[in-house]
Amino acid sequence: MDEKLSKSVPTLFEWAGGQPAFEKLFATFYQRVADDAILSPVFRNMSAAHADHVAKFVAEVFGGPKLYTGTSGSHATMVAHHIGKHLTDTQRKRWITLLLETADEIGLPDDPEFRSALVGYLEWGSRIAVINSSAAENPIQPDAPMPVWGWGEVKGPYQP
Template sequence: MTNNDSTKPTPPSLYEWAGGMEAFQRLTSIFYAKVKEDELLSEVFRHMSPDHPEHVAFFVAEVFGGPKRYSELAGNSAHAEMVSHHISRRLTQTQRQRWIALLLESADEINLPDDPEFRSAFVAYLEWGTRLAVLNSQSDINPITTEPMPKWGWGEVGGPYQAPSE
């Protein structure tokens, strides 16, 4: 497949480069097993449903250009549905940092690609998403109602953060 220039191949999606759905399911399975045992995070996830890792795998896979399985399960308000899980949780920066550290450790364990371009995009998304999760967790009202699912690629420029319009 090529782009309009026809001299450069179109890069694969982050989803494809990571190894597809199997990679994301392995990642979230290993990661959430660690979370359940983690001193700092286990309390946050103590009521996690058994299918939570798979739902998160579907979400991240879709964000990275994979199939729209999360949206199919959650409907038109898929992004708002994900954000709703963070409302009123009062997450801390320390918890956010630990969450990222465990996820990156899990990514290494399953041999997720470690080339600089992929890991840069992967970590950028984790930073962006977890910082929004902490912000949203301080509220008792979901600020997301009609925003589309996020899309993440090899280099995203979104400008300065602006809260969703009310």
């Protein structure tokens, strides 16, 4: 990509609407999760700050400010929250479906390129969450970099 074009392409974070969009997405989503028969058992004991933590994490992954890693979070920290949860594929699929419905409800961009990137990240991240939820130990080292997601991220088959 030439330099002029790359400067004109916004990050996914910018295109989505910045931090307020991610905060609204996850606050609305986790309100809906509380009433969802498939997901509420997984999240019934989540802290009041959970939606904010996830919003900061995903916003940072999508090119936003380092609000998650800047407040004692890391990729390893996020993965650690899934260890031993024994998540199912049914729960994973419902999580994605409900999150995408929430994205529509709050008016996140619905252009094909953005939604492709969003769905790609949700598929990638949720499948890794399911894998890690059956682990006994965190496979991510404390100093591992945060994931970075952009407009096209496929780099080959997953290697645990």
